[in-house]
Amino acid sequence: MFKCDHKFIATSVAALVLGSTPVFASSAKKNALDGGMTYSRDRGMYSVYNINEQDTKGMNHGRTPTANELKAWDTDIMPDGTGLPEGKGSVEEGDEIYEEQCGVCHGDFGAGGVGYPTLSGGSMDSLTNQRTAPGMDAPKRTIGTYWPQASTLIWYIRDAMPYAHPKSLSNDEIYALTAYLLAANEIKVDGKEMDDDFVLSKDNFSKIKMPNEDGFYPNINGKDGVENVRKFFKDGKNYGAVGKRCMKNCKDDNATVMRIGIEMKDVNPAYSTVRDLVPVDNSNAHPGKAGYEANCAVCHATDKMGAPALGSKSDWDKVMEKGTTKVMMNAINGVGSMPPKGGNSDLTEWQMQMIVDYMISNSK
């Protein structure tokens, strides 16, 4: 790669394009959709890469998918309703399924609070909030205040949730959950709020009105969608490309040094640049073992305190009759004389899950 002095960009680019003498790069143009460069593929070069320019016409591998294969995979759900499945579900049914399968992570009514994404609450007015000083409120980006389309919700729930068992919900269940979450976000259908009996299906899906539908730019809808994107990227001011190359005595709105207030130090593994040998390799240990020993062994090593003892099959068989979710919730929220999270509120939900898994799998 030759070095092209920026002071002579104009002349060297011209030389490149005209290039009667051997060239070392194909030509480049500032005409990409995103406002950037495209690089031509000519004279055996793509930018500075050598390429094989032989014709590949007629090179066909693979095969045609069958009708059933297409049906199995072509299941996306679009804003105009394309792809909506058969089935139906009510707000009330959704409420029940939500409590069983979603609330552990997303909180009651989708209100969050347990560290996983918040699914409801906040107001559209909050979207203009700017936390320019400590203690100010954040903009609330939830389904009701932010999501432009309801199709996204039902599609995402069907493909990606519940988190640990994606694609396990029936069509009726995804309609019910979508109805429930829309109701929890006070979304209107056909101008009316949804009550518990409201039943969502393919037939009334298009009547859902998402309040923030027009909250996004550039406009990507219609046949000019891509052209609008191109126009948006043409002007750097639209997306923050406003830097100037000043070299001396540059002004910057009275900028002063802002230092770290409260440093974020919770990183894993801990920071270190030391070059030494690690004493022992713990990589095969169960991820919940260390946490168990540090937080739970005091009470759970034996059954003396009425806690199910590690290694006791009968103790744990009895515990597990309640079902994993309930047991997890008890471990997190406390039960009887078992304190919430064993008394260590710093443990994350995830760490708790690992520890309980360690206890269960060592008591079989």
Place this chain on the structure above:
Amino acid sequence: MTKISKASNTEIVQSTRRDFFRKTAAYSVSAIAATSILSADDENITHHSKWGTTLGDELNKNPYGLPSPYEHNNVRRTTPLLSSAGDMHAAISLTPLHEQEGIITPNGLFFTRTHNGVAQIDPNKFRFMIHGMIEKPIVLTLEDIKKYPSESVIHFLECPSNGAAEWKGPQFNSLQFVKGMMSCTEWTGVRLKTILDDLGVDPKAIWCLVEGQDGSEMSRTVPTEKIMDDAMLVYAMNGEALRAEQGYPLRLLLPGWEANLCVKWLKRLEFGDKPWYCKEETSKYTTLTASGKAIQHFYPLEVNSIITSPCPEKPWTSLKKGDMIEIQGLAWSGHGKIKLVDISFDGGKNWVEANLKGLVLPKSWTRFSYIYKYEGKPLLLASRAMDEIKNVQPTVNQEKKIIGVEGVYHRNSICTWEVKENGEVHNVQMRS
């Protein structure tokens, strides 16, 4: 010849994960001590080393080679802050940029973002489909894809959330956590255009859905124009199969665009005439501005740069006044090549042009370098890159004026390190 005792003099310090600032500080004291007592002999020279007096390991002890055991701190790191409830299935791990040499990230250090854990795909059962508004839909196996002519290109990938924690002010005192949501690799695969040219894409199909086959079925809408320009299906990085964390066996590569668009564990492309409104292009990966409206389909990663040496992890605490030292860093742009990089020592009032070094490739990391005489005085060290389309990194204030502080994504304003009198380096921002 003098007989020298064979006793090993290289004591191996066992790891206690002490604060690295304290360690570096301790090292620098001993370094200064070593140079000031000029007559003292270094036992590492005057005595035989342990490794020179014992038989080494069998050469193929590790059929798949491993880094030296001394390099165990050169690893990706995570933080519960950048995750849901500390859960490491929908979270991000960051590349240790302070240990990064050159412009190629080793495969084991490539940053990783997943939305439903790392899928482990059986390559024999892997299928990939192209369908929708095209004449000839197809299903390809991995072997089929590898029958097409391959190309290898060097491109960076960056999560548009890179530096997202810093919109409201500096938070992490670490290069790894300030800019480590990116890596750069030599990718190998097939240009999508090579495959698509024979399949008859409908000219009205201006959009293409790209969807993964992991638990989250990660999907995005991409303009067909990009698919037909430099988009690739890639199955290899740095000479070997993709790592599972990077989408084994197949991912999409859209050079210069959000890594989130470069869907991993790729399942299918569907051509259509309307955008899909996927979860990751509505709820997330949209940049909320101060107006309350959000930028959507914000594809390219804009011109950016960071000084990697010195940095908080690799400070100048061992330097003496008058020492000559190289300042280095990385610059990159999703819009093309890097044209030039300037460096400031006074927080952006005055700038000098640095030198680019090594390969200068489109949409790739580019190294810059500047030789500096250290004066032992406090500095506000910053870098500012300009790319091929003449975009220049904005100041924090300039970016804030247009986007606000709640945008989350696409932060590319100038980064500043404060070098203290003792050589420590801290993450700061110049803003009003």
